[in-house]
Amino acid sequence: MLRLTRCDYLAPETLEEALSIIVKEREGAKIIAGGTDLLVKMKRREVHHKKLVGLKRIPNLDHIIEEGDHIRLGPLVTHDGASRSLILRKYVNLLAEACGDLGSYQIRCMGTVAGNICNASPSADSMPSLLVLDACIRILNQEGERSVSLNQIFVGPFKTSLRYDDMVTAIEIPKPPPGSQGVYLKMPKVTKKDETLVGVALLLRREASTGKIERVRLGLGSVASIPIRAKETETFLTGKNPEDPRTLAEAKEILMREISPRSRADYRRHITGYLFEEGLRALLSKSS
Amino acid sequence: MDITEREIEFRVNGTSHRIQIEPHRTLLEVLREKLHLTGTKEGCGLGDCGSCTVLIDGKPVLSCITLASEVEGKEILTIEGLVTGDSLDPLQEAFINHGAVQCGFCTPGMIMTAKALLAEKKHPTEEEIRKAIAGNLCRCTGYVKIVDAIKSVVEDKE
Numbered sequence: 515m516l517r518l519t520r521c522d523y524l525a526p527e528t529l530e531e532a533l534s535i536i537v538k539e540r541e542g543a544k545i546i547a548g549g550t551d552l553l554v555k556m557k558r559r560e561v562h563h564k565k566l567v568g569l570k571r572i573p574n575l576d577h578i579i580e581e582g583d584h585i586r587l588g589p590l591v592t593h594d595g596a597s598r599s600l601i602l603r604k605y606v607n608l609l610a611e612a613c614g615d616l617g618s619y620q621i622r623c624m625g626t627v628a629g630n631i632c633n634a635s636p637s638a639d640s641m642p643s644l645l646v647l648d649a650c651i652r653i654l655n656q657e658g659e660r661s662v663s664l665n666q667i668f669v670g671p672f673k674t675s676l677r678y679d680d681m682v683t684a685i686e687i688p689k690p691p692p693g694s695q696g697v698y699l700k701m702p703k704v705t706k707k708d709e710t711l712v713g714v715a716l717l718l719r720r721e722a723s724t725g726k727i728e729r730v731r732l733g734l735g736s737v738a739s740i741p742i743r744a745k746e747t748e749t750f751l752t753g754k755n756p757e758d759p760r761t762l763a764e765a766k767e768i769l770m771r772e773i774s775p776r777s778r779a780d781y782r783r784h785i786t787g788y789l790f791e792e793g794l795r796a797l798l799s800k801s802s
Numbered sequence: 803m804d805i806t807e808r809e810i811e812f813r814v815n816g817t818s819h820r821i822q823i824e825p826h827r828t829l830l831e832v833l834r835e836k837l838h839l840t841g842t843k844e845g846c847g848l849g850d851c852g853s854c855t856v857l858i859d860g861k862p863v864l865s866c867i868t869l870a871s872e873v874e875g876k877e878i879l880t881i882e883g884l885v886t887g888d889s890l891d892p893l894q895e896a897f898i899n900h901g902a903v904q905c906g907f908c909t910p911g912m913i914m915t916a917k918a919l920l921a922e923k924k925h926p927t928e929e930e931i932r933k934a935i936a937g938n939l940c941r942c943t944g945y946v947k948i949v950d951a952i953k954s955v956v957e958d959k960e
Contacts, residue, residue: 515830515831515834515844515847516844516846516847516848516866517826517828517831518826518827518828519826520805520824520826521805521825521826522805522825522826523808523825523826523869523871523872525871525874546869546872549867549868549869549872550849550864550867553828553849553867553868553869554848554849554867557847557848557867558848566825566869568869568871568872570872570874571874594861617937618852618936618937618938619862619915619918619919619933619934619935619936619937620849620852620855620862620863620864620915620937621849621864621937623861623862623863624863624864624867624868705936706933706936707936707937
C-alpha cells in the first residue's frame, strides 16, 4: 500500500485558530483543503509537511453567496459544488462549466477552487475563467485581511506570491456587466479526464446597436508558465466587428505573440488559435 | 516528533465506529486494515485510477487520497454496504448479468461511482454515464459492458 509518511493533523474550529497554528508552525504546517494535489505530492515524497491543518471542522466554508455586485465563494467550495451553484450558473456560467468539466467526478467532488488557485498549476482549469472575470482572493494573515487580484497571485509554475502565513478565506467575483456572454473551452492531453493541454476562456459584450465588441476578456491556461490574460488581443478586439474575418485573423496573430508554450509548442499554438476561434463563434451565435 | 493517535468517529455502511488512528492514515488504510473491509481496492494509490472510490455523504471520493482524520462525523458507503440481507444492489446484479466484470479489480470503485451518479440523476444519458466513470480505469473490459450494465439499471427504473 502506498502510504503517507508520518505527519500530524490538526482540526481548528475557526479561521483565527487555523491562522494562529500556521503562524506558530511557520513552514512546518500546511493548510489542506481538498487534498487532491497536496496528498498526491506527499505520497510521491515530493513534499513533506510535519503538520496538516484541516479546515473541514470550520463551519460554512463552502458557501456561494451574492453580495451586492459580487459573488463570494468560501475556501472549501468544491468544483462539483461550483458547477451546481445556481448563482454561478446565472452570473458566471463559464466558471460553473469549467468546474463541471474538470478532472474526474471524484476529483470534482474533492478538490476545491481555492485549492486549485493555491496549487498554481499552469493548466488549472478554473483559472482562465476566474482571470477573465477579474476575480480577487481574500487573504487573511497575521497583519489582517486583504483582497488581491488573482493575476497577482501566480509567479511561476506551481508558485504563488502567497506567504507561509497567508490563508485564502474567499474568492470574490464581480458580476460581469449585463449582456456579457462567456465560454470556457479546453483540449485535454489524451482522454477527457486528463490534464488540460490548452484552456481558453472568453468573456464578451457587444454593443447592442452595432454588434461591435464593447468589452472582451481572454484568459488562457497551459500556454505559459502561469495562467494568463491575453491583454493585447483584448485591446485589439475592442471596438472591432467580431464577424470580420480579417479581424479574427489579425487577433489570432497577436494572440500567438502573447503566448509562450514550452512543450509541444506548435501543437499548443495551433490548438489555442482553434479554441479561441471556436469560443468566439460560440459566443457570436449566442449574442446574435 | 511527538504525534499522538487521534480518535475519530464516523459511520460506515450504517454502523458507527469510534477508532484510534495515526493522523496520517488514509481512509483506504482504515477501511481495509482497521475495519477489514477489503472490497475497496488500492490501484494506483495516487488518485488516478478510481479503484478506491467510496461515497462520503453520497459523493464519490478517492479513499487513497482522503485523510481518515477528515471523515469525522461523516457517513461512508463502501461496496460491502450495497448488499441488503442476501440481495445484491441492482447495480451489482447488472454487472454480473452483463458480464461487466473481468478481473474484477476496478469493479467496486466503478459500482460506487455509478451508485453516486444514479442517486444524483435518475435517468443519466450514455454520455453522462461515460463522463461519470471517466475517473474509473478498467484495463479489461473496454468499458462497453460496464456502460451497458449501468444503462440497464437506468432502464429498469423507467
